[in-house]
Amino acid sequence: MSGNLRKVRPPVLNSKPQPPMTDHRQFIRNFSFHNCKLGNQGFQRLLLQVFGYLGHGKSSFINTCKIVWDNSAYNNYTKASTSHGGATTDRRTYQLTENIILVDNRGCAAMKSHEKGEIFAQLANLMPLNMKVDWCQGFKLADRIVEAEPLVQPSDFISPIFVYSVGHSPNPEEKQELKEILKTCREMTGVEAIIVLTHKSTGKLEKAEAMFRDLGATHVFSLENYTPKNQSTSTEVDNSVLKFLYEVVQDSIFRVGHSRDPQKEMTERKIFVLNYIHNKELEAHIQKLEGQKAAENAQMERAIKVKKEEAERQKQKDQKEHEEKIRQLEEEFQRQRLRDQYEYEQRLKDIQQRGKRK
Numbered sequence: 001m002s003g004n005l006r007k008v009r010p011p012v013l014n015s016k017p018q019p020p021m022t023d024h025r026q027f028i029r030n031f032s033f034h035n036c037k038l039g040n041q042g043f044q045r046l047l048l049q050v051f052g053y054l055g056h057g058k059s060s061f062i063n064t065c066k067i068v069w070d071n072s073a074y075n076n077y078t079k080a081s082t083s084h085g086g087a088t089t090d091r092r093t094y095q096l097t098e099n100i101i102l103v104d105n106r107g108c109a110a111m112k113s114h115e116k117g118e119i120f121a122q123l124a125n126l127m128p129l130n131m132k133v134d135w136c137q138g139f140k141l142a143d144r145i146v147e148a149e150p151l152v153q154p155s156d157f158i159s160p161i162f163v164y165s166v167g168h169s170p171n172p173e174e175k176q177e178l179k180e181i182l183k184t185c186r187e188m189t190g191v192e193a194i195i196v197l198t199h200k201s202t203g204k205l206e207k208a209e210a211m212f213r214d215l216g217a218t219h220v221f222s223l224e225n226y227t228p229k230n231q232s233t234s235t236e237v238d239n240s241v242l243k244f245l246y247e248v249v250q251d252s253i254f255r256v257g258h259s260r261d262p263q264k265e266m267t268e269r270k271i272f273v274l275n276y277i278h279n280k281e282l283e284a285h286i287q288k289l290e291g292q293k294a295a296e297n298a299q300m301e302r303a304i305k306v307k308k309e310e311a312e313r314q315k316q317k318d319q320k321e322h323e324e325k326i327r328q329l330e331e332e333f334q335r336q337r338l339r340d341q342y343e344y345e346q347r348l349k350d351i352q353q354r355g356k357r358k
């Protein structure tokens with residue numbers, strides 16, 4: 001990853017004076033990479049890469065951004081799921097301004113390693129936009145990345161936006177997974193993902209904010225999305241969205257203010273994802289081999305145990321037979337002793353009688 005990619009964002013200070021919301025709108029509308037300090041350096045569009053788990057409100061968040069931006073009534077632009085659980089299977093784009101695009105990436109319920117490969121391939125913008133996303137893994141995924149090469153644009157500048165529902169309380173394993181996802185996103189794109197917390201009013205907001213700050217997030221936003229059940233527009237939601245867009249644009253201007261190379265960055269992202277896929281395949285292969293070895297060892301241990309039990313049974317049988325033989329010998333010896341004693345006594349009696357007769 002190039003050094004410039006790694007430039008840390010300026011921290012967002014709550015006390016920072018914010019311009020009025022009309023200025024936010026104007027700033028966002030007028031945004032173009034051409035106006036950056038060093039010019040656009042080959043970047044054309046700002047791609048807000050919305051990613052995260054299934055059902056956490058990604059599509060609803062994009063709807064909310066569109067509704068706020070267009071100042072319109074509720075509209076389900078993204079066909080967000082109307083019941084709990086997400087439904088997005090395509091990777092669709094939604095134009096916000098001439099230069100800002102929102103991407104509704106396909107989420108997954110739990111990020112198994114092959115799904116993570118797919119998630120990072122989407123996030124790295126290595127997969128074509130506006131096409132169905134079929135989960136695949138390993139070499140198949142690597143092939144698809146190579147096939148997609150002519151269809152992807154290095155001129156798209158990525159801003160990773162991780163959407164997470166405050167209503168979800170992660171267990172330690174899920175927290176560890178979140179940590180890994182955000183770390184990989186940081187390593188791949190060179191920046192911390194911007195966090196958007198949905199379902200804000202479920203009451204666990206502070207805990208979720210603290211968790212993401214612990215995980216290294218520097219930009220954490222929260223809101224209650226507009227949904228079919230929550231359609232009436234609110235100034236609070238409108239302001240949250242405009243602040244979010246304003247910060248994302250400012251952040252991108254800051255990042256493109258340093259020397260960059262879109263083509264090189266795309267190649268680096270591709271190498272990163274292909275390595276990631278390769279390593280995960282290798283890990284899976286090693287795990288499989290270890291599993292086989294463990295199964296073989298268990299089988300061998302079982303066979304040894306059976307042999308030992310057999311030997312023990314044989315030993316006990318031999319012991320019993322030996323004891324039986326000893327017992328029989330002792331009985332025989334006893335009988336013989338009695339016979340000998342009897343004979344002796346008889347002889348003695350005969351001698352005594354013969355002596356008397358004499």
Ligand SMILES: Nc1nc2c(ncn2[C@@H]2O[C@H](COP(=O)(O)OP(=O)(O)O)[C@@H](O)[C@H]2O)c(=O)[nH]1
Pocket residue numbers: 053054055056057058059060061080081082083084085086087088107198199200223224225226227228229
């Ligand atoms: N109460 C509430 N419901 C939400 C919010 N965001 C999304 N939802 C609901 O959560 C469900 C899943 O949302 P969706 O946007 O499809 O999730 P995705 O899979 O991440 O795209 C839908 O029923 C939405 O109406 C929110 O901020 N608050």
Ligand SMILES: [Mg+2]
Pocket residue numbers: 058059060080081086087088104
């Ligand atoms: Mg969706």
